[in-house]
Amino acid sequence: MKKFLLLALLFKISTGFAQTQTDDYFKLTRSGFNEKNAYATTAFVEQYFRVPGNTGFNASIHYVEDILKKAGFIEQKADEFEAPLTYRIEKRPMKRNTWEPVDASVTIVGETQALIAFKTNRNMIPINCPSTPADGVTAEVVFVGKGTAQDLEGKDLKGKIVFADASAGRLLAVATKAGAIGVMGYSMPKYTQPEKHQTSIQFGNMPANSSVWSLLLSYSVKEKLKAACLKGKVELKVNIQTKIYQAEELTLVANVKGNVNPNERFVYSAHVQEPGANDNASGVGTLAEMARLTATLVKSGKMKPQRTLTFLWGDEIVSTGRYITDDKERAKGIMWGMSLDMVGEDTQKTGGSFLIEKMPDPSAIWTRGNDKHTEWGAGDVKEKDLFPHYYNDFIFDICKAQGKFAKWTVNYNPFEGGSDHTPFLQNKIPGLLMWHFTDVFYHTDNDRIDKVSATTMKNVGVSALTAGFTLVTANENTATQTVAQVKADALVRLQTEFELSKKAIAEGKAAADEQHILQVWGKWYTDALATIGNMAVKPQTTKVGSAIKVATLEVEKQTQAYISELK
Structure with a gap:
C-alpha cells in the first residue's frame, strides 16, 4: 500500500504540476x-541532393534566408546584437571541391528500358563520383560475388565493370589496380527491409579524384543484374554526369536578442546537407518556421526573451562545432543546444517513433528495462562520460505534455551520438537530439516528401x-518547479532501477554490481538537481538553493534505502 501511494504521489507531481511560463508558451x-x-x-529543400557548397545546399540556405527577412530579421552588418532580430550568412572557402549529381542511367545492351536511372534512384551516384564521357561507356560487367579474394581470383577486370553483391566502396582499390573502369555494388542494412522496399538505395560516397567511377544498386536491380550475369556475358551502357567545382561553404545564423543577458543563449541547429526529405529537409523546415514564429511573437510583444535564441543551419556537426569553438567568449554563454534531425516523420509510413536522444546518463551504460538503443547503434559510454543535468528530464517532460495534448507518441533513447547535439556535449554544453528511428527509408532515395508529416513537424516545433x-525567460518559480519535476522523475527512475536490480540478483547477478548501478543513478540525479541553480535569468539562490537541498536529500535517502534493501 505504501508503494502504491508513493507511485500515485509521484504520478500526480510529474503530470499535474503546472508550469505557468510553459503553459503560456504552449498556447x-x-x-x-x-x-x-x-x-x-x-x-x-528535399528536391535537391544537398552537399556543402553545391546548388541545392546554397538554394536551401537562401530559401530560409528569405523566410527570415520576411519575418523581420535584419542582415547583420557589424554585430549580431545590433538589432533585436538579426541574421548572417557566413561564407568560407572549401578545402575540397563541392559535388552534385546531374544524371545517370545503366542499360543492359540489347534492352530498351534502363536497368536503373537517376530520375528514380538519385542515390545511385555516390558523392564525389566522376562523370563518364558525355556519351557514356559500354563495357562487359564481371560479377565477383561478395568480392572476396577467392571471388576475385583469376578474374580479368581490365577495361571492365566490376559488379559485387557487396559494398562498392570495398572494391574500388582492387578495381582501380586491376584496370577496371567502374564498380557497381549493393549494401543495405536489414532495418531498411530491402527485400520489401526493393527500390531503396542508401546514399554513399567515394574518394574524391578517383579514376574509377562507382554506382550503388537497389535490391531489385542487384538481383536482376546478378541473374543476367549468371546466365552468361553481359554488357552495360553506363552514363554518369556529375559536376565537381570550387565553391564556398555557407552557414546561416539567426539571433533573437535577449533583453537581460544577451550573451547567454539557447542554440538550435538543423543540418542542411544530405539528400533526404525527413533527413534533414524536415529539420530545416521546422527550424525555419520556429524562427519565423519567434520573430512574430517578439515583434508583437507577446514573447520577451531575456536570453538570446540562436537558430543555425549548416553542415552537420561541422557548422555546429565551429559555431561553438570559433568564438570562445560566445561559447561561454551557450547554456543549451538542441539538434533537429529527422523530425518530420510520418511514422505510419516510415516506422519507429519520435525520440529524444538523452545526454549521457546511466542508461547509456546499463541499457535495460524500457531503455533501448536504436539500430543506429550504441556509443561507448563510460561512467566518466556521464553528463548529469536537468535538461534531459526538462525536455522530455515538455514533449510528454505536448504528446498528451496532441495524442502524439513521445519516446526516448540512451545517448548514441552522430548528429548536431554531439559538438555541444563535447564542449561540456547540455545538448539533446530530437529525431525519429527506426526509419525504414533512412538515408535512402525513398526518403521523399510523401514520407513527411506536417503534423509531426508542428508537434516537434x-x-x-x-x-x-x-529556458530563456526562466525565473525563480521556473527553477523551483523544475526541481520538483526532476526530483519526481528521479524517484520514479530509482524505483524502476531497484525493481530491475532485484530481478537481476534473483537471476544470479552480483548484488554489489546492482548496488553500484543504483548508486550511479542516485549520484547522477543529485548532480542533475544541482545544475538547476543557474536556470533562472536572475537567480534567487535562497529559495532555489533550499529546494535543491531538500530534493537532493530526498533522492539520496531513497537511493540508500534501495541499496540497503538490495543487500
Missing part, C-alpha cells in the same frame, strides 16, 4: 506554429520552441 506556439509553412520549406522560450 503561443500551438496557435502560432504554421505547419504548412514548415512543410512547404521541407518540400523545397511546438515542443522545441516552448522549451527554449521557457
Whole structure:
C-alpha cells in the first residue's frame, strides 16, 4: 500500500504540476506554429541532393534566408546584437571541391528500358563520383560475388565493370589496380527491409579524384543484374554526369536578442546537407518556421526573451562545432543546444517513433528495462562520460505534455551520438537530439516528401520552441518547479532501477554490481538537481538553493534505502 501511494504521489507531481511560463508558451506556439509553412520549406529543400557548397545546399540556405527577412530579421552588418532580430550568412572557402549529381542511367545492351536511372534512384551516384564521357561507356560487367579474394581470383577486370553483391566502396582499390573502369555494388542494412522496399538505395560516397567511377544498386536491380550475369556475358551502357567545382561553404545564423543577458543563449541547429526529405529537409523546415514564429511573437510583444535564441543551419556537426569553438567568449554563454534531425516523420509510413536522444546518463551504460538503443547503434559510454543535468528530464517532460495534448507518441533513447547535439556535449554544453528511428527509408532515395508529416513537424516545433522560450525567460518559480519535476522523475527512475536490480540478483547477478548501478543513478540525479541553480535569468539562490537541498536529500535517502534493501 505504501508503494502504491508513493507511485500515485509521484504520478500526480510529474503530470499535474503546472508550469505557468510553459503553459503560456504552449498556447503561443500551438496557435502560432504554421505547419504548412514548415512543410512547404521541407518540400523545397528535399528536391535537391544537398552537399556543402553545391546548388541545392546554397538554394536551401537562401530559401530560409528569405523566410527570415520576411519575418523581420535584419542582415547583420557589424554585430549580431545590433538589432533585436538579426541574421548572417557566413561564407568560407572549401578545402575540397563541392559535388552534385546531374544524371545517370545503366542499360543492359540489347534492352530498351534502363536497368536503373537517376530520375528514380538519385542515390545511385555516390558523392564525389566522376562523370563518364558525355556519351557514356559500354563495357562487359564481371560479377565477383561478395568480392572476396577467392571471388576475385583469376578474374580479368581490365577495361571492365566490376559488379559485387557487396559494398562498392570495398572494391574500388582492387578495381582501380586491376584496370577496371567502374564498380557497381549493393549494401543495405536489414532495418531498411530491402527485400520489401526493393527500390531503396542508401546514399554513399567515394574518394574524391578517383579514376574509377562507382554506382550503388537497389535490391531489385542487384538481383536482376546478378541473374543476367549468371546466365552468361553481359554488357552495360553506363552514363554518369556529375559536376565537381570550387565553391564556398555557407552557414546561416539567426539571433533573437535577449533583453537581460544577451550573451547567454539557447542554440538550435538543423543540418542542411544530405539528400533526404525527413533527413534533414524536415529539420530545416521546422527550424525555419520556429524562427519565423519567434520573430512574430517578439515583434508583437507577446514573447520577451531575456536570453538570446540562436537558430543555425549548416553542415552537420561541422557548422555546429565551429559555431561553438570559433568564438570562445560566445561559447561561454551557450547554456543549451538542441539538434533537429529527422523530425518530420510520418511514422505510419516510415516506422519507429519520435525520440529524444538523452545526454549521457546511466542508461547509456546499463541499457535495460524500457531503455533501448536504436539500430543506429550504441556509443561507448563510460561512467566518466556521464553528463548529469536537468535538461534531459526538462525536455522530455515538455514533449510528454505536448504528446498528451496532441495524442502524439513521445519516446526516448540512451545517448548514441552522430548528429548536431554531439559538438555541444563535447564542449561540456547540455545538448539533446530530437529525431525519429527506426526509419525504414533512412538515408535512402525513398526518403521523399510523401514520407513527411506536417503534423509531426508542428508537434516537434511546438515542443522545441516552448522549451527554449521557457529556458530563456526562466525565473525563480521556473527553477523551483523544475526541481520538483526532476526530483519526481528521479524517484520514479530509482524505483524502476531497484525493481530491475532485484530481478537481476534473483537471476544470479552480483548484488554489489546492482548496488553500484543504483548508486550511479542516485549520484547522477543529485548532480542533475544541482545544475538547476543557474536556470533562472536572475537567480534567487535562497529559495532555489533550499529546494535543491531538500530534493537532493530526498533522492539520496531513497537511493540508500534501495541499496540497503538490495543487500
